[in-house]
Amino acid sequence: AQVIHRLDYQAPAFWIATVDLTFDLDPAKTLITAKHAVKRNPAQAHGPLVLLGEELTPLRVLIDGEPVSFRQEGHELIIEAPDRDFELTLRNTCAPEKNTALSGLYTSGGSFFTQCEAEGFRRITYFLDRPDVMAVYTVTLRADKAKYPILLANGNLLEQGDLDGGKHFAKWHDPFPKPSYLFAVVAGDLVAREQRITTRSGKEHLLQVFVRRGDLDKTEHAMNSLIASIIWDEARFNLPLDLERFMVVGVSDFNMGAMENKGLNIFNTSALLASPATATDADFQRIEAIVAHEYFHNWTGNRVTCRDWFQLSLKEGLTVFRDREFSMDMAGSDSARAVQRIQQVRNLRAIQFPEDAGSMAHSVRPDSYTEINNFYTATVYEKGAEVVGMYQTLLGREGFAKGMALYFQRHDGQAVTCDDFAAAMADANPDSPLSTRLEQFKRWYSQPGTPHISARGEYDAAAHRYTLVLSQRNGKATEPQLIPVRMGLVGHEGQALPLQLEGDIEARGTETVLLLEKAEQTFTFINVLVDPTPSLLRGFSAPVLLEDGLSDPELLTLLRFDSDAFNRWEASQRLGLKRILRAVQGGHALQLDHAYLEAMRAVLRHPQLDAAFKAEALRLPDAAYIAEQLEVVDPQAIHASVEAAWDQLAQALRGDWEWAFEAHQVKGGYRPVAEDAGRRALANLALAMLVRESTRTGEPVWPGRAYQQVKDANNMTERFGALAALVNAHAGLADAALSHFHQQFAHEALVVDKWFMLQARAPERDGKVFERAKKLLQHPGFTLKNPNRARSLLVQLCNMNPGAFHRADAGGYVLWAEQVAAMDAINPQLAARLARAMDRWTTLAEPYRGAAQVALQRLAERSSLSNDVREIVTKALE
Ligand code: B3K
Ligand code: ZN
Numbered sequence: 001a002q003v004i005h006r007l008d009y010q011a012p013a014f015w016i017a018t019v020d021l022t023f024d025l026d027p028a029k030t031l032i033t034a035k036h037a038v039k040r041n042p043a044q045a046h047g048p049l050v051l052l053g054e055e056l057t058p059l060r061v062l063i064d065g066e067p068v069s070f071r072q073e074g075h076e077l078i079i080e081a082p083d084r085d086f087e088l089t090l091r092n093t094c095a096p097e098k099n100t101a102l103s104g105l106y107t108s109g110g111s112f113f114t115q116c117e118a119e120g121f122r123r124i125t126y127f128l129d130r131p132d133v134m135a136v137y138t139v140t141l142r143a144d145k146a147k148y149p150i151l152l153a154n155g156n157l158l159e160q161g162d163l164d165g166g167k168h169f170a171k172w173h174d175p176f177p178k179p180s181y182l183f184a185v186v187a188g189d190l191v192a193r194e195q196r197i198t199t200r201s202g203k204e205h206l207l208q209v210f211v212r213r214g215d216l217d218k219t220e221h222a223m224n225s226l227i228a229s230i231i232w233d234e235a236r237f238n239l240p241l242d243l244e245r246f247m248v249v250g251v252s253d254f255n256m257g258a259m260e261n262k263g264l265n266i267f268n269t270s271a272l273l274a275s276p277a278t279a280t281d282a283d284f285q286r287i288e289a290i291v292a293h294e295y296f297h298n299w300t301g302n303r304v305t306c307r308d309w310f311q312l313s314l315k316e317g318l319t320v321f322r323d324r325e326f327s328m329d330m331a332g333s334d335s336a337r338a339v340q341r342i343q344q345v346r347n348l349r350a351i352q353f354p355e356d357a358g359s360m361a362h363s364v365r366p367d368s369y370t371e372i373n374n375f376y377t378a379t380v381y382e383k384g385a386e387v388v389g390m391y392q393t394l395l396g397r398e399g400f401a402k403g404m405a406l407y408f409q410r411h412d413g414q415a416v417t418c419d420d421f422a423a424a425m426a427d428a429n430p431d432s433p434l435s436t437r438l439e440q441f442k443r444w445y446s447q448p449g450t451p452h453i454s455a456r457g458e459y460d461a462a463a464h465r466y467t468l469v470l471s472q473r474n475g476k477a478t479e480p481q482l483i484p485v486r487m488g489l490v491g492h493e494g495q496a497l498p499l500q501l502e503g504d505i506e507a508r509g510t511e512t513v514l515l516l517e518k519a520e521q522t523f524t525f526i527n528v529l530v531d532p533t534p535s536l537l538r539g540f541s542a543p544v545l546l547e548d549g550l551s552d553p554e555l556l557t558l559l560r561f562d563s564d565a566f567n568r569w570e571a572s573q574r575l576g577l578k579r580i581l582r583a584v585q586g587g588h589a590l591q592l593d594h595a596y597l598e599a600m601r602a603v604l605r606h607p608q609l610d611a612a613f614k615a616e617a618l619r620l621p622d623a624a625y626i627a628e629q630l631e632v633v634d635p636q637a638i639h640a641s642v643e644a645a646w647d648q649l650a651q652a653l654r655g656d657w658e659w660a661f662e663a664h665q666v667k668g669g670y671r672p673v674a675e676d677a678g679r680r681a682l683a684n685l686a687l688a689m690l691v692r693e694s695t696r697t698g699e700p701v702w703p704g705r706a707y708q709q710v711k712d713a714n715n716m717t718e719r720f721g722a723l724a725a726l727v728n729a730h731a732g733l734a735d736a737a738l739s740h741f742h743q744q745f746a747h748e749a750l751v752v753d754k755w756f757m758l759q760a761r762a763p764e765r766d767g768k769v770f771e772r773a774k775k776l777l778q779h780p781g782f783t784l785k786n787p788n789r790a791r792s793l794l795v796q797l798c799n800m801n802p803g804a805f806h807r808a809d810a811g812g813y814v815l816w817a818e819q820v821a822a823m824d825a826i827n828p829q830l831a832a833r834l835a836r837a838m839d840r841w842t843t844l845a846e847p848y849r850g851a852a853q854v855a856l857q858r859l860a861e862r863s864s865l866s867n868d869v870r871e872i873v874t875k876a877l878e
Contacts, residue, residue, distance in 0.1 A: 001867040005368045006310040012128055013044040016135045025143040025187050027097040027107050032125045039085040049081040051126035062089040077126045090126055100826045108253035111188020118372045121180035131179040131306045132415040142169045148187040154262045156244055174262055179305055184261035186249050193219040200234050205241055210249040218273035225291040232326050237404055239299045255787055255829050257290050260297030270750055270788050276670035278751050280717040284672035293323040307415045309372045313364045314418045317384020335610040336674040338565035342616045345540045350622040352378035356450050358839035359876040365418050365445040370871040373829050386543040387444045391425050393484045393541050394434045402428040418445050441482045449476025455548040459531045466528040471520035483516040486541035489532035494561025502526050533557045538564040556599055572617040580626055583641045590644040597652045604656050611664055612678025615685050620645055623802050634845040639803030650693040661686035670715040684721030691725040703731045710737045727762050752781055753792040760796035764803035773797045784823050787830050794819050798837035806848050813855035828866030835872040
């Protein structure tokens, strides 16, 4: 397979102005007729027209109505083309029902769907399938009317009607030029929730959410989220809905969360459907965020798109940033916003940090790839969003909004680069610290790796000076990055100290942003009257690892008093992390001390803190983040320490957990609002602790109550919380609860996914979790063909459950290699995701490291691997 390099970019030799497509839909063999208005790009060399196509059968090629000869080389269709504008007519077929890769045109549950990003359009018809070729599409769909009563494509419906032989047709036109990756069609027996809205400008729009019959009662939340997103984007960024009709469709076989096709977003049902009975608070929250994300792409991605796939973060980082801002605004209170930020950072640290340190490390704007689908990563999305967030930190909210306005003013309707975005931000803010440091700031796009910041403070009591030395290093990069460090100084009694930097004319209030731009820099604060505790990187103002050497008493001060809720949470995490690391590195059993346990009790019992915040602060750091602190990783040692910590928290705070459980019951009907969700989160954590402690001591009351809650709860959050408490504690009642739950929800695929996931992700004990997961591979409900189901068992086990996956007998790795190979024959994108379970194998301690290498080598030796999996495995072994 070929490596594609960013610097090799060349504009296309031809442009396609309009595309007229006709589909004769048939699951076995769909016929596609295409008419393109083609013109040469005068800036490029002459030569034949080279179109891309995969898994297609070409039938004929005409230029201005005359048959012409063509040849095929690999995935290329090469056509001798005249030196003038011309009309190209193509005919080809494809086989949707054989398309298990779920890229291009495929069938699911008897309906047709498409997925074209990144390179799926070439699996429908031959095309210049690259994002900088933008065309206006007209699409006619013809199909059996009884089987496929609904026929959808991008844009506006021009015409529909009946045809002979029980068929019908629909003709759609999308007035906005778009790249082929935003093309979509859907045909099937679907029903819609509809809502008409009038936006600020007075325009009317029709919103539709299409799902399978029987799922309509699970679409209300998605519709509400869509309406909220439309209102928010107009209010916050002045970006209106530009279409008469905006459609959203759910499909249960889908490789990712959702897809932003122009006017016709297609969603994985897991990212769309929710009812109180089947979805948890976390699901409601995720659906709101994904509906918003896809809607926001309409401007950041569709109106302004990427010139080439190396620029992917231009749309993804920016759109994640926008959906995060939206979610925070929707959450409401300052505390609820902080909880959102905490969850973002937890996720970044557990997934993006390991990625950026491992075999797949790449910069936010990568320099090369073999398979672009492997680069829809946490780095491009999540770190990319952090980079966009840093613009806002450097420019302020208003400055950032000005930059966005200039970006659209300059680039609406174009396919552009990350450099264009950076230039708009800087040019709109000529007096900002960014505009003079833009080139350095842009290293965030070009350099991979997580910068390590170290901070040392010294207080001179006599001179009332506090000197803070900040330094940065990044093992994967050479040049210092521009790092905004939001900070404050906290006194012993919790007072926020006024900040005045030596040399500054004006004081800075009690919070400021320091710009770390050199390898090492000293900041001297004057008129500091008491010995302060530094509170650095507030709100996680940059995606870095911070070593500030704070002592326990200092961390306890921040935990109690910091005005920044994020850093209060961070202090709780650091206290836990230190203890776990000490036990792991010292090779001894973890024993939590009185001071730590009392601090956690104080958080739990705190009269002012919100329940959601407490639930986050009481949670221990994730194993993946703990592993990133270590040079050599023994996953079982980490697992044992984390489990011991949970046991001791459960035991020492037993009475407090009982109180927390009782005091946070939500009365009345289920509402997916932040306040109630926070109470349920804390009650669920308390129940998990109580069941854990009771299971350890053999006391029956709490497991019994949890079992009852599995049976009686009136919403999925509480039901699943209770089930998880039993399963995760390996309680005696876990099996009975699991089978009760399965029976009750056997007909709800998304709930059955949860049932698999919970069992695959439970904390390992004596190999039982691994054995159970292996058995579940034989369960009649398990299949590799449905990505949600396959992920809920295999990705959960291999990528998300290190305690169960890394086994001294190498059983996890053997299973992994088998399943990657089996999945790869069906769905390469999905298999490549599973393949990434080995990203960090080189840091493993023996015997894991050696066994992981053998498994990787065995897999690499197979001749039939897809490009997707091949790239991951090759990079892991490099
Ligand atoms: N843009 C799509 C992701 C496409 C992934 C292709 N392998 C969803 C999103 O980010 O909104
Ligand atoms: Zn996106």
